[in-house]
Amino acid sequence: MKKITFLLIAIITLCFSFSAKAQCDYTLEMNDSWGDGWNGGTMDVLVDGVVVLDEATFTAGNQATLTFTVSDGQDVTTMHSLDGTFPGEMSYRILDALGAEVGAGDPGADITTGTITASCPACSIPAATYNVVSNCPVDTDFTIEVVISDIGTASGVTISDDQGTAVSSGLTAGTYSYGAYVNGTPVVISVTNDDDGSCTTSSSSLTFDAGCPPVNDDFANAISVACAENVTGDTTNATLDEETAPGGGGADVDAPNVWYFYDSAVEGAGDITLNLCPSNYDTSLLVYTGTSGSLTFVAGNDDNNAACGGCCQSSLTFQANGTDTYYISIEGFNAGSVGMYDMTVTCVPPVAAPANDLCIDAEELTLTVTANGTTVGATQTGAQEQPTCDPFGVIADVWYSVDLTLASNDLSVITTITDTSDQANVAVYPSCVADEASSLGCSDANGGETLVVNALPAGTYFIRVWSDGNAPAPPAGRIEGGFTITVDATLSVDSLENENAFTYYPNPVKNELTLNSQKDIQNVSVFNMLGQEVLKTAPNATNSVINMDTLSQGAYFVQVTIGNVVETVRVIKQ
Numbered sequence: 001m002k003k004i005t006f007l008l009i010a011i012i013t014l015c016f017s018f019s020a021k022a023q024c025d026y027t028l029e030m031n032d033s034w035g036d037g038w039n040g041g042t043m044d045v046l047v048d049g050v051v052v053l054d055e056a057t058f059t060a061g062n063q064a065t066l067t068f069t070v071s072d073g074q075d076v077t078t079m080h081s082l083d084g085t086f087p088g089e090m091s092y093r094i095l096d097a098l099g100a101e102v103g104a105g106d107p108g109a110d111i112t113t114g115t116i117t118a119s120c121p122a123c124s125i126p127a128a129t130y131n132v133v134s135n136c137p138v139d140t141d142f143t144i145e146v147v148i149s150d151i152g153t154a155s156g157v158t159i160s161d162d163q164g165t166a167v168s169s170g171l172t173a174g175t176y177s178y179g180a181y182v183n184g185t186p187v188v189i190s191v192t193n194d195d196d197g198s199c200t201t202s203s204s205s206l207t208f209d210a211g212c213p214p215v216n217d218d219f220a221n222a223i224s225v226a227c228a229e230n231v232t233g234d235t236t237n238a239t240l241d242e243e244t245a246p247g248g249g250g251a252d253v254d255a256p257n258v259w260y261f262y263d264s265a266v267e268g269a270g271d272i273t274l275n276l277c278p279s280n281y282d283t284s285l286l287v288y289t290g291t292s293g294s295l296t297f298v299a300g301n302d303d304n305n306a307a308c309g310g311c312c313q314s315s316l317t318f319q320a321n322g323t324d325t326y327y328i329s330i331e332g333f334n335a336g337s338v339g340m341y342d343m344t345v346t347c348v349p350p351v352a353a354p355a356n357d358l359c360i361d362a363e364e365l366t367l368t369v370t371a372n373g374t375t376v377g378a379t380q381t382g383a384q385e386q387p388t389c390d391p392f393g394v395i396a397d398v399w400y401s402v403d404l405t406l407a408s409n410d411l412s413v414i415t416t417i418t419d420t421s422d423q424a425n426v427a428v429y430p431s432c433v434a435d436e437a438s439s440l441g442c443s444d445a446n447g448g449e450t451l452v453v454n455a456l457p458a459g460t461y462f463i464r465v466w467s468d469g470n471a472p473a474p475p476a477g478r479i480e481g482g483f484t485i486t487v488d489a490t491l492s493v494d495s496l497e498n499e500n501a502f503t504y505y506p507n508p509v510k511n512e513l514t515l516n517s518q519k520d521i522q523n524v525s526v527f528n529m530l531g532q533e534v535l536k537t538a539p540n541a542t543n544s545v546i547n548m549d550t551l552s553q554g555a556y557f558v559q560v561t562i563g564n565v566v567e568t569v570r571v572i573k574q
Contacts, residue, residue, distance in 0.1 A: 024097035024120035025067045026076065028053060034089045035062045041090055041107055044079040047118070055081070070118035076103070078111040097125055099202060123196035124152020130189055130203040135180060136212035143179035144189055144206055148172075154193040162188045169194060184209040211237040214258050219292050222259035222327055227267055227347035233258060235281075235331065235338040242295060242329070249300030249316065250391065251284035256338050257331035262320065262345070269322030273346040275315045276330065277308035281339030285314040286329040298326060299380075302333060306468070319350065319379055351377035354398050359432035362399035362462055365487050373398055375421060375467045375480040387427045387464065388529040389442035396480045397466035399432075400487075408492035409456045413463055413485065416448040421481025423467035426451045432462055437555055439529055440570070448483070454559075454568035455492045463487070492567070502562060508572035513546040515539075515560060523561040529554065548573055 028045055032038055037059040045053035047070055058064035070076060076094060087107040094103040094116060103116045127150040135141045144161075148171065151157050156170040161178060163185065168176065181187055186205040193199035214233055216223045218241045225231055238256035245253045262272060276283045284302050288295040299318035307315035312333065320326060330341050356363040357378050365371055378396035386395070404411060415424035426449045427442040440461070441453040467480050503516045515521055521544050526535035534551060537544070546558070551573050559568045 022120040022122065023069055023071050024118075024125065026070050026097065026102075026118065027095040027099075028056060028066045028068065029093045029095055030056065030058055030064045030066075031091045031093070032058075032062055032089050033091075034086065035060075036089075037061060037064075038090050039085045041085075041087060042081040043092065043107070045094075046077045046079065048074050049077075070120070072118060072120050074118040075113055076111065076116035076118055077113055078103075078105060080105075080107045080110055097121055098198065098200065121196075121199050123193050123199035124154050125199045125201055126151050126154065126157045126191040126193060128189075128191045128201055128203075130206060132206050132208050133177070134208050134210075134212065137215045137217075140183040140208075140212050141180040142183065142208035143177050143181070144187060144203075146176045146178060146189055146191065148174060148176070148191060151193070154195050154199070156194040158192045158194055160190050160192070162190075181207075213237050213239055216258045216260065217241065219259050219327065222261040225260045225262055225328070225343075225345050227270075227272075227345055230342070230344045231260065232340065232342045233330075234340050238338065240331075240335075242292065244293070245286070245288060245295040245329075246297045247286065247300060248297045248386075249286075250302035250386075251286050251300040251314070251331075253286065253329065253331065255284065255332035255335050257329045258341075260328040260330070260343075262326045262328065264320035264322050264324055264326060267320070267347065269320050269350040271317050271348045271351060272320050272326070273315065273317045273344075273348075274328060275307070275344045275346065276341055277304075277313045277315055278342035279313050279340065281341075282312040282333040282337045283314045283341060284331050284333055284337075285316050286331070287316070287318050288327045288329070289324045290327075295327065319353075319377075320347075322350075353377045353379055356398045356400065359399040359462055359464075362401040362432070365400050365402045365463070365485065367402070368486065368488050370484050370486045371400075372418070372482065373400075373424075373465060373485055374482045375424075375465070376482070378466075378480065380466075385436045387425070387442050387444065387466070388436045388439050389427070389444040389531060390425060390466070395466040395468060397464050400463040400465065400485060401460055402463065402487050402489075403460050404456055404489050405458050406489060406491050407458060409458070409489040410452060410454045410492050411456055411461065412488050412490075413449070413451045413453075414487075415465060416484045418482040418484060421467045421483065422446060424448055424483035424485075425466050427464045428453050429462045429464065430459070436529070439555075442529070442531065454566070456489075502560060502567055504558070504560075504569060504571070507569075508574045509548055510574045511547065511549045513548055513558065513571060515544045515546065517542050517560075517562050519562050521560060521562055523559075525559045526551075527557045527559065529556070 038057045042055040042057045044051050052068040053066055056066055091106045093101050096102045097120055103111045105111050129147045131145040133143045133145050146159055158167050158169040160167040186207045189203040191201050217238050235256050238258050240256055243253050274285055286300045287298040290296045299316050301314045301316040303312045304315040305311055332338055375396040378398050380395050413426050423446050425444045428440040441451050443449040443451040505514055521539050524537050525533055528534050553573055556571050557568050558571050
């Protein structure tokens with residue numbers, strides 16, 4: 001009897017081991033109607049009283065899903081927390097292994113014992129994930145990549161969609177592509193067990209409804225442009241490329257851009273005008289030579305109001321040498337400036353640069369002797385910054401030098417327009433390599449200029465004469481042209497005829513500049529490097545303290561009037 005009983009027990013145990021409860025994955029689907037997640041609210045999911053999802057939540061969006069494993073017959077319950085705000089926005093559902101809803105609630109209504117009894121299908125549910133793949137830049141369609149990772153005991157699986165695409169059956173684990181679908185179309189993909197159609201899994205609604213970046217979005221995909229060609233496009237979906245490239249001409253690489261190139265070895269040398277005036281947004285233009293990550297600035301423009309007849313489109317002219325390839329970046333004023341652009345390329349035969357195009361080739365002037373000059377064909381010296389009084393746009397500049405021999409010189413520079421140009425602007429520098437912080441004077445009245453720089457010690461000084469280096473929309477042509485230049489120097493007058501007649505300290509100055517004189521100081525004016533008066537006082541005393549604490553760091557000119565004598569000194573504010 002004991003033997004029989006033992007054998008029966010063994011048989012029962014063996015049978016039980018072969019009929020072990022089936023396992024499958026259930027899904028917790030958490031939803032938020034506002035779209036900002038559960039705002040700190042959480043919930044637990046329990047299986048037979050044991051927590052399997054602890055303090056589940058999500059922080060952004062409309063929906064999140066989590067899976068948990070159940071066996072046949074197990075009891076599924078939930079517990080919620082109202083720690084979050086706006087509980088009325090929050091809800092959840094429990095989905096079985098086939099995606100059917102078996103329970104639902106919200107943070108105010110738990111699912112209690114006896115509501116959900118787990119039941120797993122006898123067949124194998126395929127395991128699959130789905131990836132949306134854009135066809136950009138070929139077109140705006142998209143495909144869906146179906147990655148089947150496990151088909152269980154099924155002999156194969158079938159992929160189908162809700163768009164009528166032909167099904168694919170008898171598939172094993174692997175990656176499959178479905179589509180293409182029209183941009184914006186919502187698509188649901190299903191993967192079904194070939195042996196039992198009730199065992200299927202489906203994707204959520206998948207789509208791609210974003211615009212494609214332009215074909216020439218990146219430097220590497222720049223499109224060729226030729227003389228007399230017009231190109232149009234849209235930067236709305238463009239990205240920012242080559243953002244470390246140098247800026248210039250009032251423009252810098254800080255907005256979504258597209259790229260073109262002009263091959264001067266094919267198209268030829270000359271003055272190349274790029275005109276964006278018909279564009280419908282605030283544009284910028286930059287031209288480079290070089291390679292990706294190592295571009296050399298050639299020309300740039302932010303706004304060319306003269307060429308375009310108003311703000312805020314761009315137009316510039318650069319000189320192609322007949323050898324290099326020039327890369328053109330079309331972008332906006334800032335990261336938010338995007339839209340439709342319209343660019344026309346105009347080419348005219350090359351104009352030789354003047355002999356004094358570069359500062360190192362400056363033409364020497366003789367005091368009181370008028371010299372003829374021109375900015376036609378001139379370029380902007382590559383390493384030289386924009387003049388302080390003309391910080392935007394491309395300029396065409398030429399250079400002169402003058403030797404001053406007096407102990408203290410009042411230098412005057414006079415330019416006069418002689419032909420097509422309406423500009424012969426002037427700036428004075430202590431050397432060719434000086435940056436704009438060292439500029440001694442600058443005049444940009446857009447006509448013939450008269451610039452006086454006082455109290456210069458003996459030495460050689462360099463004079464920059466320029467006009468805007470932009471060509472207006474054809475057929476207006478270039479606005480560079482001829483001019484005359486005359487320089488003169490007179491001895492700076494000292495009212496007491498000795499070095500101690502007027503003193504100032506400290507220089508550089510941090511807060512206060514002290515002025516001392518043996519006669520009353522009538523007026524003191526402080527000018528910034530743009531020639532703007534930023535301080536003025538009338539001490540009428542031999543000693544005066546000028547409070548410069550509120551001024552920004554940089555160079556300033558301090559003009560002091562003593563009797564009938566006006567002295568100007570340069571002071572650095574720290």
